[in-house]
Amino acid sequence: MIYLLWSIVNLTIAFYFLYLVVGFIRKGMRIFNPKFKVVSAFVMLIGIVQVISAVNSEEKTNQITITNNYNKKNNSKIEKVKLEDNLTFDINMFVKYSIEQNQWIPIESNSSITGFVSGYDWEFTAIETDNYKPNGKAEFTANGILKWQLFGITVYNESKTFNGMIQ
Template identity: 25%
Template sequence: MIQLIWAIVNIATVLGLVIFCTKTASEIRNKISLSATLLFSFFALSFIARPSKEEKDKKFEFENRETKTQSLNHNNYFSNIVLEEDLLSKIELYANSDGENASSAMIRRTGFICGTRWSTVYIIINKTEKKNTFQYEVGGTRKWILLGIEVYSEFKDFKGSGEFKSL
């Protein structure tokens, strides 16, 4: 619910800024000239934040010496675990296994995510005694952003267990 309110605040702030700049540009045009209006508009629009060029979904590859020395194992297992779900968005853990150990994992965030950004810090996957089960620990940072400026940053930690299913 807080993310919905934050998204509305972000949208309202951007719309307010656009309306303010439009009115200001109109007054500049009436009082000075068209070229001054174009110059003001260029500088005003340059402050609009662009999406970062960060890797959207960072994939974590796990290095297993045992599996590298073994012959090719054609068993592939997959797991999808919902870490956090609210009214607007969902954070999910996707993990792959070769039958023995986890080979890779990725965190994906879907839904309406206006005004916040997720950054995965670490993913730890340990196999358990039961076949095709594992324990996971995931850590990351959610950044609350207003007009492209980070206002607040919170660390989130998820722990639990899951099960690999064959593809």
């Protein structure tokens, strides 16, 4: 529930920024209510800075290479694991295996956050996993950082560790 409230706060601030921009274009300085002039100017300034800085940001892949020591000509298979299932968003992890004889060797993994993610950013930092047998399971430990952002600025970093089985 707290994730939903945080997303609503982010959306409210974003809509307030849009209201200020459109109002400033249409009415000029009269859009700023004297009671909230400082807050409105601060929101508008932070919003403009975030829009400008978003142009220069690079996209993170959240991909981790587990091993380079495998036969690239072998078949591969991708397994999906849902790390976290919330009301508003899910954190998913994919593990790619190289199929060699009777063993599935993990070669790379990536993770993503999906759903209503307003105000959050997911950074996948580490994974440990065993070799996977075709009829068995593999244990894993995955780590990441859920960044709580307010209008694009990271306010809090929540470290997350997930343990489980890949089936």
